Structures are given as C-alpha cells and as structure tokens.
Amino acid sequence: MAAPRIEVRDLRKTFRTRNRSDSLRDALPRLLAGIAGRGRPPADGFVALDGVSFRLDEGEVLGIVGANGAGKSTMLRLVAGVYRPDGGTVSVRGRVSALIELSAGFHPDLSGRENIYLGGALLGLRTREVDALVEPIARFADIGDFLDAPVRTYSTGMAVRLGFAVAAHVPAEVLLVDEVLAVGDIDFQAKCLRRMAERRGEGVSVLIVSHNLNVLEQFCDRVLFLHHGRVAEEGEPVAVLRAYRRLLAEEKHVEVLRESASPRMRRGTEEMVLSEVRVGGPGAAPGQVPHGGRLRIEARWRTRAPVERPLFGVQIHSLQGLLCAESRSLALAGDLARLDGEGAVAVEFPVTRLLPGDYEVTVFARDRSGFVNLDLHQNLYPLRVTGSPAPGEGGLVALDPEWTLARGGG
Amino acid sequence: MVRDLLEHRDLLWLLTLREIRIRYARAVLGLGWALFVPVAQMAAFTVLDFGRLLRGEDAYAGLPYSVYAFVGILPWTHFAASLAQATPSLVVASNLLKKSAFPREVIPLSKVLAATLDLLVGTAVLGLLMAWHGITPGAAVLAVPAVFLLQFVFTVGLALLLSAGNLFFRDVNYLVSVGLLLGMFATSVVWPVSVTRPPWAASVLALNPMTSFLDAYREAILLGRWPWGTLLPGAAGAVLSILVGAAVFRRLAPRFAEEV
Numbered sequence: 001m002a003a004p005r006i007e008v009r010d011l012r013k014t015f016r017t018r019n020r021s022d023s024l025r026d027a028l029p030r031l032l033a034g035i036a037g038r039g040r041p042p043a044d045g046f047v048a049l050d051g052v053s054f055r056l057d058e059g060e061v062l063g064i065v066g067a068n069g070a071g072k073s074t075m076l077r078l079v080a081g082v083y084r085p086d087g088g089t090v091s092v093r094g095r096v097s098a099l100i101e102l103s104a105g106f107h108p109d110l111s112g113r114e115n116i117y118l119g120g121a122l123l124g125l126r127t128r129e130v131d132a133l134v135e136p137i138a139r140f141a142d143i144g145d146f147l148d149a150p151v152r153t154y155s156t157g158m159a160v161r162l163g164f165a166v167a168a169h170v171p172a173e174v175l176l177v178d179e180v181l182a183v184g185d186i187d188f189q190a191k192c193l194r195r196m197a198e199r200r201g202e203g204v205s206v207l208i209v210s211h212n213l214n215v216l217e218q219f220c221d222r223v224l225f226l227h228h229g230r231v232a233e234e235g236e237p238v239a240v241l242r243a244y245r246r247l248l249a250e251e252k253h254v255e256v257l258r259e260s261a262s263p264r265m266r267r268g269t270e271e272m273v274l275s276e277v278r279v280g281g282p283g284a285a286p287g288q289v290p291h292g293g294r295l296r297i298e299a300r301w302r303t304r305a306p307v308e309r310p311l312f313g314v315q316i317h318s319l320q321g322l323l324c325a326e327s328r329s330l331a332l333a334g335d336l337a338r339l340d341g342e343g344a345v346a347v348e349f350p351v352t353r354l355l356p357g358d359y360e361v362t363v364f365a366r367d368r369s370g371f372v373n374l375d376l377h378q379n380l381y382p383l384r385v386t387g388s389p390a391p392g393e394g395g396l397v398a399l400d401p402e403w404t405l406a407r408g409g410g
Numbered sequence: 411m412v413r414d415l416l417e418h419r420d421l422l423w424l425l426t427l428r429e430i431r432i433r434y435a436r437a438v439l440g441l442g443w444a445l446f447v448p449v450a451q452m453a454a455f456t457v458l459d460f461g462r463l464l465r466g467e468d469a470y471a472g473l474p475y476s477v478y479a480f481v482g483i484l485p486w487t488h489f490a491a492s493l494a495q496a497t498p499s500l501v502v503a504s505n506l507l508k509k510s511a512f513p514r515e516v517i518p519l520s521k522v523l524a525a526t527l528d529l530l531v532g533t534a535v536l537g538l539l540m541a542w543h544g545i546t547p548g549a550a551v552l553a554v555p556a557v558f559l560l561q562f563v564f565t566v567g568l569a570l571l572l573s574a575g576n577l578f579f580r581d582v583n584y585l586v587s588v589g590l591l592l593g594m595f596a597t598s599v600v601w602p603v604s605v606t607r608p609p610w611a612a613s614v615l616a617l618n619p620m621t622s623f624l625d626a627y628r629e630a631i632l633l634g635r636w637p638w639g640t641l642l643p644g645a646a647g648a649v650l651s652i653l654v655g656a657a658v659f660r661r662l663a664p665r666f667a668e669e670v
Contacts (some may be wrong), residue, residue: 015668029580034662077667081511100509107505109432118428121421122510379504 005093005174005205006056006079012073012087014045017023048074050229051088056174061196061206063216063237065244066226072209075226076100076176079207091379094173095123101181108152112143112162116152117165133169140195141165161366168195175199177208192392193219211320213241235372245280248358268375272339272365276300279361279381281352291356291387291398298346299363306340309333309368317360324354324396328370352385359383414513419666421512425520429495430591442648444528445535448487451599453482463601470602472634474543480536481631482599482624485558489565490528495521496511496569497586500577504670514663515656522566530559540631548634554627557641560648561623567651572660577617577669578662598620 016030051069064072077083078090080098106115116137120130138147141161142156151159164180180192193215196206210216214319216223216237223240225233227247233240277299281289289295297314312329327347329336361381365374390398415422434440453476461475462641490513496518500507503517540547576582597603598621606612615621622644 027579031575031662034578034665035658036661077508082508082667096511098510110428115430118424120419121418121424122506122512124417124512127420127424149528376460 001332002058003093004055004057005060006054006207007091008055008079008088009053009079010088011049011052011075011085011090012047013049013071013078013083014047014086016045021310026269031188033134047229050077052226052229052231054224054234056205056207058173058205059200059203060222061208061220062211063220064207064226065213065216065223065241066232067131067248069228070226071229072226073100073178076132076178076207076209079174080176092174095171096174097123097167097170097172098176099167100176100178104152106159110149111150112141112147112154113138120170123170123172125170129171133216137162137165137169140169140191149173150152157188164195168192168199173204175204175206176212177206178303179211181207189215208230213245221309228304232237243280265378266376266380267378268365269373269374270369271305271367272301272303272310274299274365274375274377275361276332277363277377277381279383287382288386289352290352291352291385291389293352295349295352295383296346297348297361297363297381298344299319300342300344301339302342303340306338307374308338310374311370312345312347312367312369313364313366315362315364316354316383317362318396319358319360322396324359325349327348329391348374353399354385355389355393355396355398356385356387359385392398415515417436418513418516421522422516422520425516426523429520429524431440433524441528441531446533448480448483448532449535451483451600452476454456455479460600463605467602469633470628473545477536477539477545477632478628479542480539481628482597484529484532484536484643485561485624486594486597486599487628488525488592488621489561490566491528491568492522493572493586493590495525495610495620497572497576498583500573500592501580501670507670513665515570515659517550518569519566522562522569526562545632547631550630550636553630557623557626557630558638560641560644561620563650564619564623564644564648567648568655570655571651574659574662574666577607577666593620595603598624617643619644619651622647 006185052071052075054062064074064075074083075098077097078085080096080100081092081094082100107118110118113134116134117127117130120133121127141158143158143161146154149349151162154162160180164177167177168175175196177196196208196219200206208216208220220237222232222235223237225240225244232247233243277297278286278287279297281293281295283291284293312332313327314326315326318324329345359382360379361383362376362378363381364376366372367374393401439446456476456479460479461666464478487611499517499521500514506512506517507514572582572586575579597617597618603612603615603621606615622641624639626644629635629637629640
C-alpha cells in the first residue's frame with residue numbers, strides 16, 4: 001500500500017485554561033520551559049484531543065463530525081502545523097492548504113486581490129506562481145468589482161467565497177476545510193462540493209469538518225466521529241453518521257448540541273416585553289415534545305404604554321438555521337386592537353410534524369407594521385422533538401406518506 | 411529555518427510592502443514622516459548646543475555638530491523603530507498565526523525590513539546635508555554597508571527575541587519602550603560616550619554594540635577611516651544576538667498559535 005498522505009498516531013493536545021491576569025510568576029516558567037525544549041502540557045488544562053489516530057490516503061475525502069469542543073478544529077490545526085502536538089505524531093506528506101475559521105487569515109485592510117497573493121505567499125508560493133491563480137480564484141469567488149476593494153468591506157458570504165476559492169485553488173496535496181458549508185447559499189455549497197470533487201480527482205486528499213451531515217454522507221469516503229477528544233467511530237459514512245445522530249438525540253446536555261447557524265439574541269423597542277416563555281408538549285419535559293404530539297408555546301406580555309394592533313409570532317429553526325415553521329397571531333386580529341397592562345399569549349400546534357431532533361424557537365412581538373420588533377427573542381429557546389423517525393423517513397418533517405405500487409402496463 | 415525562509419521569501423517581501431504601505435498610505439506627508447523625526451531631533455540637539463559635548467573629541471574638531479548628530483540619529487532611529495514595531499508584531503498577527511503554518515520569523519523580520527526604507531530616505535538627506543557643508547567622504551565610506559549589515563543582524567536577533575518574549579509576557583512591550591529611551595542615553599547617538607563620568611563608565615558604554623555601530627559609521631563617513639577596530643564590540647554583539655534570538659525563537663515558535 002502507498003504511504004498515506006496524512007498519518008496521525010495517538011495524537012494528544014491539552015490547552016492551558018486561559019487566565020487573563022497572567023502573572024510573571026506564571027508566565028516566566030512557561031517561557032523558560034519552552035526555551036529549554038519540551039514544555040509539559042498543563043496538568044489542569046483542557047484536554048482537546050486524547051489519543052486520536054487515523055490515516056488519509058491520496059485522493060480520499062475524510063469527514064469529521066462531533067459536538068462543539070469535541071476537538072475537530074484542534075485536529076485540523078494540528079494537521080495544518082499551526083499547533084504542536086503534546087503527544088503522538090502527525091505526519092503529512094505534501095503541502096497543506098487550509099481554510100480554518102473561514103476567511104483564511106485575510107488581512108482586512110488589503111484588497112481581495114492582495115489577499116489572494118498573501119494567501120499564496122503564506123503557503124510559500126512565489127508571486128509569479130500566484131499570478132496564474134488570480135483569474136480562476138476570482139472567477140470562482142464571483143465577487144465582481146469587490147476583488148479590488150478592502151476585505152473589511154465584504155459581507156461574510158463574500159469573505160467565505162474568496163477564502164474557499166483561495167484554499168481550493170492553490171497547489172497543495174492536502175485540503176483542510178472547516179465548516180464552509182454552514183455559510184453561503186445552496187448554489188455556493190454545491191459549487192464548493194464540485195470544486196472539492198475536482199481536487200479529489202486530481203489526487204488531493206480532503207479533510208472536511210461540517211455539521212451538514214447530509215452532505216458528508218454523500219461526499220465523504222469515510223467519516224471520523226470525535227467525542228470528547230477521542231475517536232468514537234470511524235469508517236463508512238452512513239454507519240458513522242447514524243452513530244453520531246444517535247448521540248445527538250440521546251445527549252442529555254442541550255448545550256453541546258446548540259450549534260446554531262443563526263445568532264441567538266434579544267432586541268426590541270421594549271414598548272412591549274415578553275417574559276416567562278415556555279416551550280414544550282403538555283406533560284413533556286420543558287423544551288421537549290414527542291414527535292407527532294401537541295406543541296405549546298406560551299409567554300407573558302407586559303406593555304409600558306398602550307400598544308395598538310401588535311402582532312405576536314413564533315418561529316422554529318433547525319440548528320442549521322433553516323426556518324422550519326412560522327406562525328403569526330393574525331387569527332387574533334380583533335382581540336389585538338389595543339393591548340395595555342399585562343397578560344399571556346399562547347399558540348398550540350396539534351400535531352408536531354417535525355422529525356425528531358433539535359430545533360430552536362424564536363418568539364417576538366412586533367408593532368402594527370409587522371416589521372418593528374417590540375421584543376424579539378431570537379433562537380433563545382431550545383426545542384427537542386423526541387422519538388425516532390419511522391423507518392425510511394428523513395428530512396425535516398413527516399408528511400404521513402402513503403406509498404402505492406402498480407405492476408404491468410397501464 | 412533558512413530553507414523555510416527562502417521558500418517564503420515572497421511572503422516576507424509582501425508583508426514588508428504591506429507594512430510600508432499601511433504606515434504611509436493614509437498620512438498626507440507620506441515618507442516625509444520618515445524624515446521628520448530624525449531631522450527635528452538633529453535640529454533640536456544642534457540648537458541646544460549639544461555640540462559642546464564634542465569639544466573633548468579632537469577627531470571631530472572642525473566638523474559641524476549637526477552632521478555628527480545626524481549620522482548617529484539615523485541608524486539609531488532604525489534600531490528603535492524596528493524594535494518598537496517588531497516587539498508587538500506577533501501578537502498583532504495572531505490572526506495569521508492561528509490559521510496558517512509559515513515560518514514565523516517573517517513577521518518581526520518584515521518590520522525591521524520596513525524600517526530600512528526610512529533609513530535609506532534619511533541617508534539621502536544626510537548626503538545633501540554633507541554636500542551643503544562641503545564634506546566629501548573618502549573610500550572608507552564603502553565600509554558603511556558592512557556596518558549596516560552587522561547592525562541589521564544585531565537588530566533582527568533582538569527583534570526575534572523580544573517579539574517571542576512579548577507573546578508570553580506582554581510587559582515586554584513596555585520594557586522595550588523604556589529600554590529604548592534609556593538606551594539612547596547609554597549610546598553615542600548625539601554625544602560621544604567619552605563625556606560619561608566616571609571614566610570607567612565610558613569604557614563600559616563603549617562595549618555597547620549600538621555605540622560601536624554608530625561610532626563606526628562616523629569613522630567611515632566623517633573621518634575617512636576604516637572602522638574595523640571600533641566595530642569589534644558590534645560584530646560580537648551581532649553574532650551573539652542572532653544566535654540567541656534565532657535559537658529562542660525557534661524553540662518557542664511551535665507554541666505561538668496557542669499562546670497568542
């Protein structure tokens with residue numbers, strides 16, 4: 001068998017727990033230990049990776065999944081040579097092009113074009129080697145005249161497009177991609193996947209971290225499932241991702257699952273304030289509802305001054321940021337002519353068609369225009385739909401399928 | 411290390427250009443600022459008649475003090491600006507350190523290189539100043555690039571050491587500011603070390619590599635003498651500085667991304 005592109009053996013990495021008030025007494029020994037050679041990993045630090053081994057061959061695509069803090073990004077950084085392992089070995093044959101935390105080390109004051117040169121130079125490319133890459137990178141990123149504008153004027157989407165374009169076009173034997181599929185529209189995702197498939201065809205080995213399990217399932221040759229810094233499962237995508245999904249569904253701590261693609265926040269004019277928001281099924285634990293069961297979302301409201309014709313609403317998002325359902329209080333129109341003082345409002349969904357999994361609930365009160373938020377609680381309330389999907393069902397919602405089959409000519 | 415750096419020489423060049431552009435792009439006076447500080451210092455010290463401190467130095471009798479001072483101020487400014495820029499440079503570049511593996515030396519090195527442009531512009535002004543006073547340098551002026559090479563190596567060694575140290579212990583940055591201020595008094599920037607009392611202190615200060623460099627420039631440019639003897643402490647300092655600086659930097663570099 002040919003030598004692997006990446007071989008990781010018993011990889012360990014511990015981080016010092018951050019201490020803002022770093023004293024000289026603390027820093028000096030670390031500094032001296034570093035100069036003396038092997039600085040020992042901190043005894044009371046955070047263990048990010050605890051004995052991880054895997055290999056990646058030429059032209060192979062390995063997906064990495066795991067909850068936040070499972071060690072995915074740490075591993076990419078170790079493979080990229082940004083971090084030094086505390087134990088074990090990482091051997092990489094060839095040049096590594098990495099897109100870590102999106103925008104690959106862009107400098108905000110430089111233009112997109114200059115950042116392309118910077119990105120190439122960081123990999124050790126000569127300026128004239130990058131000359132030939134600028135055009136295909138610009139064409140792929142498709143950001144038009146912004147190419148010559150400073151990167152700080154870019155939207156997140158544009159920065160990601162350019163970041164991925166650079167990473168995926170520079171000559172390298174290994175491509176590391178961290179969570180690029182979470183941002184950008186569906187078209188761009190598809191474009192990224194096509195490009196990565198092209199690179200794989202050229203023999204490039206790809207390591208990809210993503211929460212987009214469907215994409216990983218289709219695209220990867222193998223998937224590595226990290227859990228608390230160890231390899232929980234590794235191998236054929238469908239089997240490994242099934243194990244990962246099972247963990248997501250069983251995990252007791254909602255926190256580790258809340259890797260929402262959209263921000264959580266609260267804002268509004270506060271002319272009306274929502275409080276004591278409760279989400280869940282009657283009789284179910286707070287924040288939970290059985291699949292197919294009744295879901296109730298309720299809140300207390302209080303006004304500072306009388307509010308004319310307000311509007312209440314709820315939204316349910318998937319953790320990938322997809323809006324699964326929205327409802328506004330239009331049915332209450334007559335009762336909402338004028339609200340003053342305080343009270344309660346609730347909405348019930350008799351049948352929860354959402355498939356088992358984790359979601360986030362948004363509640364809001366808006367003024368009569370329907371645009372100005374009096375109080376918005378965006379993605380603040382976790383909702384878990386419990387149960388297991390019927391065999392053969394997938395996606396986001398159960399639509400009560402009825403299959404029929406006919407034989408012979410009709 | 412050297413091979414790694416060679417492979418990334420275009421990165422070094424790019425970062426140096428970026429440094430120069432960012433420093434001057436938004437200032438109306440542009441490169442004029444590179445001249446303003448040393449010229450203003452020269453003018454101030456001349457007007458304050460620091461020239462009288464030179465009267466014990468027979469070698470410089472008859473030379474205008476302003477030229478004596480400017481030959482010291484220019485390379486000192488290069489040294490001070492290099493260290494002031496380089497020391498915090500790794501912390502400032504945390505974004506790059508965390509996302510990409512490249513020879514980290516290029517970051518502080520690019521600051522020292524960028525400061526060299528100011529020095530070149532200043533040198534042109536020095537040429538005008540000397541022409542104005544009718545001073546023509548002799549063949550010994552050819553030693554100047556060699557002196558600067560040693561000063562550059564000395565500065566790079568310190569820049570590596572201090573930038574790495576600052577990453578672990580941010581107070582290094584403040585120590586450098588204070589050190590540069592005090593260092594100017596301990597170096598023959600605008601007066602000869604011979605003015606120091608007691609006399610043994612002068613002998614100690616003569617061992618200061620920066621004094622060695624500055625006096626060597628003066629010997630080569632103003633006195634027309636080859637400065638090899640004067641350069642000895644500076645040469646020793648340069649070798650020591652680059653060996654220690656590079657070794658410490660190499661040892662600490664793998665930890666930069668997580669310490670920053």
